[in-house]
Amino acid sequence: MRYRSTSKRAPLTSLRGALLRGLAPDGGLYMPVEIARHSAEELEEFRRLPFTEVCFRVVKPFAGPEVPEEVLWQVVSEAISFPVKLVSLSPALHVLELFHGPTLAFKDFGARFMARLLAYFVRDETRPLTVLVATSGDTGSAVAHGFLGVPGIRVVILYPSKRISEAQEKQFTTLGQNITALEVHGSFDDCQRLVKQAFLDAELNQRAFLTSANSINIGRLLPQMFYHVAAYRQLPVASVPLIVSVPSGNFGNLTAGIFAKRIGLPVARFVASTNVNDVVPQYLRTGEFRPRQATPTYSNAMDVGSPNNFPRLLDLCRNRLELVQREIWGHSATDDETLAAMKSVHERFHYIADPHTAVGTLGWEAYRRQHREPAQGLVLATAHPAKFADVVARAIGSAPLLPERLATHLRQPKLSLPMSAEYDAFRHFLLMH
Numbered sequence: 001m002r003y004r005s006t007s008k009r010a011p012l013t014s015l016r017g018a019l020l021r022g023l024a025p026d027g028g029l030y031m032p033v034e035i036a037r038h039s040a041e042e043l044e045e046f047r048r049l050p051f052t053e054v055c056f057r058v059v060k061p062f063a064g065p066e067v068p069e070e071v072l073w074q075v076v077s078e079a080i081s082f083p084v085k086l087v088s089l090s091p092a093l094h095v096l097e098l099f100h101g102p103t104l105a106f107k108d109f110g111a112r113f114m115a116r117l118l119a120y121f122v123r124d125e126t127r128p129l130t131v132l133v134a135t136s137g138d139t140g141s142a143v144a145h146g147f148l149g150v151p152g153i154r155v156v157i158l159y160p161s162k163r164i165s166e167a168q169e170k171q172f173t174t175l176g177q178n179i180t181a182l183e184v185h186g187s188f189d190d191c192q193r194l195v196k197q198a199f200l201d202a203e204l205n206q207r208a209f210l211t212s213a214n215s216i217n218i219g220r221l222l223p224q225m226f227y228h229v230a231a232y233r234q235l236p237v238a239s240v241p242l243i244v245s246v247p248s249g250n251f252g253n254l255t256a257g258i259f260a261k262r263i264g265l266p267v268a269r270f271v272a273s274t275n276v277n278d279v280v281p282q283y284l285r286t287g288e289f290r291p292r293q294a295t296p297t298y299s300n301a302m303d304v305g306s307p308n309n310f311p312r313l314l315d316l317c318r319n320r321l322e323l324v325q326r327e328i329w330g331h332s333a334t335d336d337e338t339l340a341a342m343k344s345v346h347e348r349f350h351y352i353a354d355p356h357t358a359v360g361t362l363g364w365e366a367y368r369r370q371h372r373e374p375a376q377g378l379v380l381a382t383a384h385p386a387k388f389a390d391v392v393a394r395a396i397g398s399a400p401l402l403p404e405r406l407a408t409h410l411r412q413p414k415l416s417l418p419m420s421a422e423y424d425a426f427r428h429f430l431l432m433h
Contacts, residue, residue, distance in 0.1 A: 001064040003030040003218060006311040015066050016121045019114070019219040020129075022212030023199040029312050030218045036061040038264040047233050051084070052077050054233065055226045058263065059113075062222050071120055079112035079146075079223065084230035087381075089349040093364065095357065096231045097381045103171055104384035104406060105301075106227065106253065107142035113223035114213060115146035115153075122152055125209070130430070131155045132198060133213040134191035136249060136294075137164045137301035138383055141171030143213040144179045154178045155213070156430070158191035158419065163296055163303065167387045167406055174412035182429070186421030187294050189305050194426045201427065208430055215252025216308045224256030225263070231378055232265050240374040241268030245364040247356040247382050248272045249302030251280065251309040258316050258327060268375065272330040273363025275299045275338065280307060281330025287321045298335045298391045299355040301383065331363040338362070342395035352392060352400050354385040 003018040004010075007028030013021070018030040038046075038057075046054045056076045063072050085097040101108025122129050131153060133143045140157045147155045157172055161183045173181040184191050195212060198204060215221055228244070235242070244267050246254040254270055261267045272280050275297040283289045291306035317323035333341070341358040345351050353361065357379060364377035385392045386406055389399040402410075419426060 001062055001066070002033045004033055005029065006031055006315045015063055015218075019118055019121060019217060020211050021199075022210070022214075022217045023196065027200065029216055029309070031312060031315055032062055032218075035259065035262045037262065040264070043232070043264050046229060051230060051233070052080060054229055055080050055223070058225055058229055059222055067117070067120070075113060075116040075120065079116055080109065080226060082108070084227050084234075086231060086234040087351065089345070089351060091376070093361075093377045093379070094231075094235065095351070095353075095379050095381045096227065098227050099381060099384040101142075102145050102405070103138065103141040104387055104403065105138035105142055106224075106380065106382045107138045108146070109223045109226055110215070110220035110252075111139070111142035111146035111213060114217065114219040115143075115150055117219055118153065118211070119150050125152060127209050129153045129209050129211060131211055131213045132158070132195045134158045134188065134195045135164070135172075136160070136188040136303050137168045138387070139214065140181070141168060144172035144175055144181075147213070148175055148179060149177055155180065157181045158184050158194055158426075160188050160191060161185050161418075163187065164300055165388055165390070167389070167410060168300075169416075170409040170412065170414065171406070173414045173416040174409050176415055180433075181416035182419040182426075183416040184419045184421055187305075188303055189294050190421040192304075192306070192308065194421070194423055197423045198426065198430065204427060204430065210430075214308060215250050215255075221252055221256050221259070221309075221312075224253060225260045227380075228257050228260035228265060228267075235376075235378070238376055240376050242266060243269050243271060243364065243367055243375050243377050245271040245273050245360045245367070245377060245379045247299070247302060247360040247380060248274050248280065249277070249304040249307065251307045251313060253380065253382070254328070255309045255312045255316070258313070261327075262316070270328045271360075271363040271367050272328050273360045274330070274332045275302050275359055276332060276334055277303055277305055278330070278332035279305060280310065280328075281332050284325055284328060284330040298338055298388070299359050301356055302359065329367055331366045333359050333362045339391070339395045342392065346396045352385045352396065353381065354383045354388045355391050356383055357381040358395075
């Protein structure tokens with residue numbers, strides 16, 4: 001399998017090349033040259049096979065002969081070692097819980113898979129690999145735990161100071177070893193900008209061996225197809241169309257959903273459910289993409305004003321607005337609406353939703369109000385509510401139970417380093433360390 005840049009000005013590369021570069025040299029995002037479609041018979045077989053086997057079959061065409069089958073099997077089986085649970089709140093509304101991994105968030109899928117695949121690709125390298133990652137919340141912890149202790153790889157995590165929950169922060173700032181956390185005095189968009197600038201800095205890349213673990217890296221995106229397939233395996237067979245509501249920030253989750261649709265999953269439409277950082281829903285309404293500085297919200301992992309994966313969404317839809325609108329419908333929610341949705345879901349279904357999942361529920365309900373034809377909704381539950389205990393308590397009157405693996409991190413001291421939002425300071429840090 002070869003990979004091309006969305007900007008179409010860089011040479012084709014291998015999966016290894018795409019993972020190690022992260023961002024293409026022309027500034028574009030890597031995409032597979034082709035996406036193999038599975039037959040209806042194969043998809044039906046997916047319902048009967050063990051989940052690990054299904055994940056292996058889904059990702060195998062994207063790896064090709066470059067990764068030996070036994071290596072790919074080991075990567076998949078070690079990375080996806082936790083369940084994906086479907087909860088039906090009503091016959092027309094299902095929630096797919098993606099937070100049963102080590103860091104209680106959906107990002108465990110991509111981070112654990114990528115860590116193991118990268119370890120294979122750099123096994124013979126003599127110089128250490130530095131993995132850069134900007135996080136608005138859950139990516140940092142998933143990447144940190146996925147790469148913790150991996151020989152020959154160090155991780156540098158940039159996160160916006162005072163803009164993520166304490167639980168999210170403590171999960172990746174208390175580990176030490178090969179994990180360094182930089183507390184940036186700025187927004188997530190500032191963190192993301194610093195990472196992108198580092199990759200486009202030719203001199204820096206000659207002196208340091210860099211890659212990214214954000215969803216700009218195709219290695220993060222491919223395994224996110226797995227849980228879309230997991231939903232298909234567990235949903236009841238129905239003749240009504242399936243609408244998937246995806247809480248969206250950087251849009252890797254939704255892009256992976258369209259990848260899954262391209263390999264054959266029967267999804268009628270996706271809902272891009274955002275908070276007030278709604279540049280993509282606005283694009284869907286107006287045809288104009290206008291990135292802006294992110295606004296802090298209760299659903300902080302989606303506080304993104306310039307979504308990284310937007311070029312991939314356009315690429316998958318041949319850069320035509322009408323084709324994007326055919327695939328995706330957009331909705332945005334305020335913090336007050338999010339709190340009200342969390343309370344409503346708890347009262348109606350006795351289910352505790354974190355703020356991101358609540359935004360996804362609002363997206364589905366808004367879609368259903370405007371589209372009266374029969375449909376069933378699937379909301380991706382992206383994080384455990386305990387990671388946002390204060391917001392949950394504000395919404396429903398009590399905090400959720402705290403899993404012990406999260407409580408352990410909360411008791412440990414923070415080890416992060418302060419960092420300016422100026423690129424020169426970040427560049428100096430990378431060169432000196």
